[in-house]
Amino acid sequence: MNTHLTPQEREQLYSLIREKLDLSGAECPEEIKNTTMVRELTGVDSLKLLRLLGAVELGFQVNLGFEAMTQVQTVQDIERLICESREKYAARAS
Secondary structure (H helix, E strand, O other), rough: OOOOHHHHHHHHHHHHHHHHHOOOHHHOOOOOOOOEOOOOOOOHHHHHHHHHHHHHHHOOOOOOOOHHHHOOEEEHHHHHHHHHHHHHHHHHHH
16 A cells, blocks of 8 residues: 655645645744644644645545544645545546
């Protein structure tokens, strides 16, 4: 199973995180990395996380499901969920 995004996809994910969680400028001095704890970022609440996961579903054309809310701790968790969703779709399609 491919559990990693391409560098371009990873940058797309980081961009979505910055946009949907309103992380710009002085409010988010730290760099987004795979190990970043999503729920600990400034101003993140469950509604913003839900918006982010919805944007990830649209942007990456995947279905993460509502259970994704409880599974996301780090950015890497989001990446893993994207890859798992792609694998499930590929398995159904073949």
